[in-house]
Amino acid sequence: MADAVLKNDGDNISMSNENQPIAVRETRALYQYEPLLWEKEQSDHSGTDWTAPDNFKNRTGQKQRETIGLPQVSEPEVMRHFVRLSSWNYSIDNGFFPLGSCTMKHNPRLNEKLARLPGFANIHPLQRAEDVQGALGLMYELQNWIAELTGLPSVCLTPAAGAHGELAGMMTIKRAHDLNNDTARKYVLVPDSAHGTNPATAVMCGYETRTIVTKETGRIPVEAFKEALYKTDPKGADIAGMMVTNPNTCGLFENDICELADLLHEAGGYFYCDGANFNALVGKIRPGDFGVDVMHLNLHKTFSTPHGGGGPGSGPICVADSLAPYVPSPLIVKESDDSYRLEENGERETSLGRLKGYQGQFGMHVRALSYMMSHGSDGLKRVSEDAVLHANYVLACLQDDYHVPYAGPCMHECLLSDKTQKETGVTTMDIAKTLVEHGMHPMTVYFPLVVNGAMLIEPTETESKENIDRFITVMKSIATDARAGDTAKFHDYPISAPRKRLDEVKAAREPKLRWKETA
Amino acid sequence: MRYLPQTKKNREAMLEKIGVNSVDDLFKDVPKKAFVKGQVDLPEHMSELQVERTLGNYANQNRPAISGPFFLGAGVYHHHIPSTVDYIIQRSEFLTAYTPYQPEIAQGTLQMIYEYQTMIAQLTGQDIANASLYDGATATAEAVLMAMRLTKRSKVVLATSLNPQYKDVLDTYMWVTENAGYVDDVSEDVAAVIVQTPDFHGNVHGLDEWRKKCDETGAKLIVVVTEILSLGLCPAPTQADIVCGEGQSIGLPMSYGGPHLGFFACREEYLRQIPGRLCGETVDADGKRAFVLTLSTREQHIRREKATSNICTNQGLCALAFTVHMSLLGEDGFKTLSQINHAQAGKLADALAKIDGVKIETENFFNEFVVSLPKDAQEICDALAEKNITAGLVVGEKDLLVAATEMTTESDIEAFASALKDALA
Structure with missing residues (x-):
């Protein structure tokens, strides 16, 4: 990429010449080519104005560091660099983003504003309790909202993300069994439709997973569940628990969930619910009332803290009374004089301990509470109702054009497959990339694994009918063209995005994970 | 309900397309006992201004680092963030x-x-x-x-x-x-x-x-x-x-x-x-x-x-x-900022070491070190907090872990040293 920087001799080269610098060849209208920071013109001074200390003395006992290799770009060029990069991204503020199980809803900027108040952004996690009563009070209030919404009375806010919440939840179960000297329990029941994080988490906690096949109906069959539960012990005494997403990843509510929970509880196991799909339930249905013992919430899904291109998330867990003693520390304690404090180290001996530095993703706690208060009890109920309505509307509109593996009604997301289109050579991947070409983010593809060519569509409640209809129109036109055999174009899409389809095999076979100066 | 765009008319049109009478018909797989009767027991929706006031009240009950000399670090540091x-x-x-x-x-x-x-x-x-x-x-x-x-x-x-x-x-x-x-x-x-x-x-x-x-x-x-x-x-x-x-x-x-x-x-x-x-x-x-x-x-x-x-x-x-911050700093800015932090910590150490009975315990430090005090460290911390100084983290009965960064001014250092002297007197 040595030609990234324009050279003066470009004057003598025709516009169409291949020897033109890449920035000239590629830049068109709103698409601005932008090289890596190291490939830009390097400045002889920093984009900040720090003055080196006079008479500097190195007191580290180590040799002073020499060249690091960092790029040095002027302040205005840093701004352009990142603004140009941002223009190559699709986001929820750009348009429709029906990514199943990810709940890409509108991110209100009020929440951003509040998280940046100096009283929140500028406090240190080890400040004395009397100096951070507001932060502790806010976290306590958030715990109350979560407890009321889920029907699970004890809430621990520290997990950093959904997968971290899963780990917290399964560790809580392990801790409970350990302290009850119930250590023979080594299996965790996981349906085959589960998120990959579920089995990965169970194994991290030292458990073995036992898979329940749900392929036939998209739901856990009671008989198959019993078989798995009693497979190696007639009373299920070797079962630590089950990990179930409800509504599940096929977009369906597990309608036998109470019976499954009862059987599990009889066997002495705990019910861990993956709360990724809580948007279907919030304000209307409480997991604590269908047998859940522990659940994590994704504040970045249901409660709209921004996904940020892949984090930060936040994954609090909430638990039934039976598991309350074991959750990670620190919890927020309210004293009799209405002041708040953090639980001290070792104060609750039954706790499994600390799972993250400090008090969790506090900035996300502020945003989530702001979102909850904005909606209130009436608005949150409307959230789940509109989310479910929208998904069923998409299902109703597309069921004649696409294969529907499991009949509806669905919950907040609907599952289709490419079975019909595949006969014409058009796959789920082609459909996804065609949506990209039409200015929409694709649905979740090839997940859940139980359906070949799965397309999981979650419109969310923050879309207007106009937006949803536009998506439906594009989906129908894809189906129409596929039927008519007009399919060649699908394999090339996207052609209008900043990049065409990528060679992902090359990326994995010849890993190049950083920039390096070429000789 | 400002974040929810759906209209009454559209809801009805969608229900009709789906072929059900009400949205509750779509929840038919959920066991009856799991439904909330009416609404959950929480306040109803609030305007943007109401939420700002409510959460603003929480923020006002905290003491942010910028409100006075601040020397707490221990893994989380108070640094400047460029507006970009x-x-x-x-x-x-x-x-x-x-x-x-x-x-x-x-x-x-x-x-x-x-x-x-x-x-x-x-x-x-x-x-x-x-x-x-x-x-x-x-x-x-x-x-x-x-x-x-x-x-x-x-x-x-x-x-x-x-x-x-x-x-x-x-x-x-x-x-x-x-x-x-x-x-x-x-x-x-x-x-x-x-x-x-x-x-x-x-x-x-x-x-x-x-x-x-x-x-x-x-x-x-x-x-x-x-x-x-x-x-x-x-x-x-x-x-x-x-x-x-x-x-x-x-x-x-x-x-x-x-x-x-x-x-x-x-x-x-x-x-x-x-x-x-x-x-x-x-x-x-x-x-x-x-x-x-x-x-x-x-x-x-x-x-x-x-x-x-x-x-x-x-x-x-x-x-x-x-x-973004690293791009702004660049190679030179990053090293200079690092040196400033080290220099400020050095000044702080020198100022504190002059006080009778105070000893710097960390020989080779970067921007943070332990000082041992002739008195109970928690009591000293509390006394300094009265003067709006966040002195550091108590890491032993008489030991305090203190940090300096580019945010630490000469007058912060003076204020700390003088308050510590008073508290030990």
Whole structure:
């Protein structure tokens, strides 16, 4: 990429010449080519104005560091660099983003504003309790909202993300069994439709997973569940628990969930619910009332803290009374004089301990509470109702054009497959990339694994009918063209995005994970 | 209900298309007993102004670092953040994007991650870095688990004082890991030797001796850095097998402990055992350079129970804040800022050391050190808080851990020294 920087001799080269610098060849209208920071013109001074200390003395006992290799770009060029990069991204503020199980809803900027108040952004996690009563009070209030919404009375806010919440939840179960000297329990029941994080988490906690096949109906069959539960012990005494997403990843509510929970509880196991799909339930249905013992919430899904291109998330867990003693520390304690404090180290001996530095993703706690208060009890109920309505509307509109593996009604997301289109050579991947070409983010593809060519569509409640209809129109036109055999174009899409389809095999076979100066 | 665009008329039209009478008909699979009767017992929706007032009241009950001289560090540091950083991370296209699963329309995030990975590798003197982890504490725990996978061993040596928060988190991860435990000596059972530098008490450590012990026994050397700015002054920990820690100091507010930025770098030969996301370079169908998440066969969504970690996302937006701030600093600015921090800490140490009975316990420090006092440290802290000075962290009966950064002014140092003198008098 040595030609990234324009050279003066470009004057003598025709516009169409291949020897033109890449920035000239590629830049068109709103698409601005932008090289890596190291490939830009390097400045002889920093984009900040720090003055080196006079008479500097190195007191580290180590040799002073020499060249690091960092790029040095002027302040205005840093701004352009990142603004140009941002223009190559699709986001929820750009348009429709029906990514199943990810709940890409509108991110209100009020929440951003509040998280940046100096009283929140500028406090240190080890400040004395009397100096951070507001932060502790806010976290306590958030715990109350979560407890009321889920029907699970004890809430621990520290997990950093959904997968971290899963780990917290399964560790809580392990801790409970350990302290009850119930250590023979080594299996965790996981349906085959589960998120990959579920089995990965169970194994991290030292458990073995036992898979329940749900392929036939998209739901856990009671008989198959019993078989798995009693497979190696007639009373299920070797079962630590089950990990179930409800509504599940096929977009369906597990309608036998109470019976499954009862059987599990009889066997002495705990019910861990993956709360990724809580948007279907919030304000209307409480997991604590269908047998859940522990659940994590994704504040970045249901409660709209921004996904940020892949984090930060936040994954609090909430638990039934039976598991309350074991959750990670620190919890927020309210004293009799209405002041708040953090639980001290070792104060609750039954706790499994600390799972993250400090008090969790506090900035996300502020945003989530702001979102909850904005909606209130009436608005949150409307959230789940509109989310479910929208998904069923998409299902109703597309069921004649696409294969529907499991009949509806669905919950907040609907599952289709490419079975019909595949006969014409058009796959789920082609459909996804065609949506990209039409200015929409694709649905979740090839997940859940139980359906070949799965397309999981979650419109969310923050879309207007106009937006949803536009998506439906594009989906129908894809189906129409596929039927008519007009399919060649699908394999090339996207052609209008900043990049065409990528060679992902090359990326994995010849890993190049950083920039390096070429000789 | 300002965030909910649906209209009554459209709801009715959709219900008609679906062929049901009411939205409750769509919830028919849910057992009756799980429904809330009416509404949950929480306040109804609020206007933007009401929410601002309510949460503003909470914010007003805290004492932010800017309200007085502030010397608390211990793994989270009060630094300046250039205005460009917060502007960029609030751009919709970064803030409201998803994990870049569709690379054709996520090149912005992907190129940024690639640049972030390169910066972390350069700073740590390692070959490669991942796309970030939750925080320094969990990154350290993941490093230990990785060392255990690489060595098929399960014992850990803590070579220097490790931030207690990190230690607690590591304890928790080790509790669920078979045979895991701490030992004092580096032997053939040891998977990892952990050297935090500067350590929790501010001491900067050399690594050669520990490298030698690791070479003799086959243990992996994990270097933990909780103040990444120290890498602008101290040598790159090239002796390490894994370098991990906390990047909060560059671009992220303290925010009561999160969200922060766990960084993770290592030698290239360990590539297939790295936890978390990785971004790599490739080409698109036209042969143009492009970036994509890669080597996902390590990850949970492909490997499920055989994954290297259960981690799904990274701290994307925090990595962006870091990358923007680093771009602004550049090579010169980063080193200068590092020197300023060191110089301010030196001035603070010199000012405090002049007070009778006060002793600086940390010989080789970067921007943080332990002072021993002739009186109870907690009492002194409370006395200084009365004067609106946040003195530091009590780490022993008479020991205080104090930090200085570029935010520390000469008058802050004077105020601290003079208040401490008064409190000890």
